[in-house]
Amino acid sequence: MKNTVKTTKKSRCDCCGKRNTIIQRRFKGEGYCPNCYRTWFVKKPCDKCGESNRFHKKESVNICRKCMRLEPCIRCGRDAFKNGANTQYGRVCQTCYAGYFRDKKQCFECGELKSNVSSYSTLMHNQPVCASCYQKHFNETCESCRRYRKLIDTDNGRICKKCHEQGLIPCCNCNKLMPAGLGERCWDCYWLDRLAHEIKLNSYLFSSDSVKNDYQEFVSWLSTNKGAKTAKLKNNNFIEFFIRCDELWGEIPSYKILVHEFKPEGLRHNLTVLRWLVDTNRVTEDLAVKSYVAEQERIIKLLNKFNSELPREVSQYHKFLMKRHHAKEIALKTVRMNLQPVVGLYTTFKIEAGYTPNQEQIDAYLLQRSGQYNSLIGFISFLNQEYDKNLRCNRPKQDEVAKATKKQLEKTLMEITSKSEPLTAKDKLTWCQVAMALFHNTTISIKSLKLAKTKDFGSDMQIIIYRNKEYCIPKPIGDKK
Numbered sequence: 001m002k003n004t005v006k007t008t009k010k011s012r013c014d015c016c017g018k019r020n021t022i023i024q025r026r027f028k029g030e031g032y033c034p035n036c037y038r039t040w041f042v043k044k045p046c047d048k049c050g051e052s053n054r055f056h057k058k059e060s061v062n063i064c065r066k067c068m069r070l071e072p073c074i075r076c077g078r079d080a081f082k083n084g085a086n087t088q089y090g091r092v093c094q095t096c097y098a099g100y101f102r103d104k105k106q107c108f109e110c111g112e113l114k115s116n117v118s119s120y121s122t123l124m125h126n127q128p129v130c131a132s133c134y135q136k137h138f139n140e141t142c143e144s145c146r147r148y149r150k151l152i153d154t155d156n157g158r159i160c161k162k163c164h165e166q167g168l169i170p171c172c173n174c175n176k177l178m179p180a181g182l183g184e185r186c187w188d189c190y191w192l193d194r195l196a197h198e199i200k201l202n203s204y205l206f207s208s209d210s211v212k213n214d215y216q217e218f219v220s221w222l223s224t225n226k227g228a229k230t231a232k233l234k235n236n237n238f239i240e241f242f243i244r245c246d247e248l249w250g251e252i253p254s255y256k257i258l259v260h261e262f263k264p265e266g267l268r269h270n271l272t273v274l275r276w277l278v279d280t281n282r283v284t285e286d287l288a289v290k291s292y293v294a295e296q297e298r299i300i301k302l303l304n305k306f307n308s309e310l311p312r313e314v315s316q317y318h319k320f321l322m323k324r325h326h327a328k329e330i331a332l333k334t335v336r337m338n339l340q341p342v343v344g345l346y347t348t349f350k351i352e353a354g355y356t357p358n359q360e361q362i363d364a365y366l367l368q369r370s371g372q373y374n375s376l377i378g379f380i381s382f383l384n385q386e387y388d389k390n391l392r393c394n395r396p397k398q399d400e401v402a403k404a405t406k407k408q409l410e411k412t413l414m415e416i417t418s419k420s421e422p423l424t425a426k427d428k429l430t431w432c433q434v435a436m437a438l439f440h441n442t443t444i445s446i447k448s449l450k451l452a453k454t455k456d457f458g459s460d461m462q463i464i465i466y467r468n469k470e471y472c473i474p475k476p477i478g479d480k481k
Helices: 036-038 065-069 094-101 131-138 161-166 187-205 209-226 228-248 255-269 273-279 287-303 312-326 334-350 359-368 372-384 400-417 423-438 444-453
Strands: 006-010 019-023 025-027 030-032 043-047 052-056 085-087 090-092 139-141 146-152 157-160 168-170 177-179 454-455 460-467 470-472
Touching: 030 036, 036 043, 043 187, 065 085, 065 090, 085 094, 094 444, 131 139, 131 187, 146 161, 157 161, 157 168, 187 209, 187 228, 209 228, 209 273, 228 255, 228 273, 255 273, 255 287, 287 312, 287 334, 312 334, 312 372, 334 372, 359 400, 423 444, 423 460, 423 470
Parallel strands: none
Antiparallel strands: 006 019, 025 030, 043 052, 085 090, 139 146, 146 157, 168 177, 454 460, 460 470
16 A cells, blocks of 8 residues: 655755755654655554555654554543544644644734634734634623623623523533533532542542541531532642641641641631631630630740840840749730830840840830830849849830820831832821821821821812811822822
């Protein structure tokens, strides 16, 4: 049987470089002229049918085109005889060829390299575009099935042709009526199938059968309460919780152990899992344990504010407070509240390790944080006793605090004014917040400012309406007209 090869014209042979010659055969993207074809393609028997055909000298497996067309798709295993394609890797079906084996080209409209790029006669231009850009010209979302398709005008609105002609049909899985444009399954069955597939894949992450079953029960609970779609899209956000339980304990332990391991902040990220554990009576939430661990976490974050090593004085004061706590003289919350002004004092004035604060720094700090007076007294007494100091914790007078507060507010406004770049929306809100405190002695949150109504009052002033009262303040420098 002779191997008939269709000849095409090409300006250059890729093998010998000869120009304006007939291309006898293409192999792996290269064209061969008649002379090169006879040189490189020799007659050999096909490894499957035994018939003689011409094969490239470098081919290790000799399979003729007829036998190759009978092969299944090398990627998905489906039948590739009809509308398939021969590649250097073997036979592939049309779907896999378009998605994975076709050479990528640049789309004229979006500029991205894609494999599904073609020219369309229905477009205003003849440049090649990808399927996504082509669909943007003609397709819309069907109001019935929510598919992205060509729509037609009907009495029920703009819907796709399939929904218009067939209406509602039963789902092949649950028999529930659904728009015909959805295909064979309704959305619920579609997401349930995807969820079941993902549960099966994720189950291989666990070595313990107990945790594996717990994960499957959690996803089932999430699907029942939030829907299959939400469970499919959100369940991977909590997979790390089950992986850690599997690695550490091989099961989900008690609430006390969970809090000590994950800390309250970690449990807040897994609040949905915690809600499932409580709803199914697997754990009992202990607010006392949660509060205790939360205070421990706050103390650690407080001491971590020091960029370098922890000052010896602060470290010893921390040990002193913890000793009193273990003796049940003070609560852990009191330890944290007594450490708060100490850390603030050292970080505000950048007091280095080996140095103690002086009287001027203590007085200046209390002017800014007068509410921490009672908490700071204990540290000052500790310094006087342990380091033979003669420091005092002077309660600032009310007029001194007001004066210092006003000075700080003015400094903040000057910092906003001196910015070389245009003011951002956040800068303008901060300006209004500080101006309300400075000119009207009124504290207002940023959130309340976003909701408050404002109106112009001349070119340099504005009025903020807050709690049914009008407050006149200057406009931010960058906002004046």
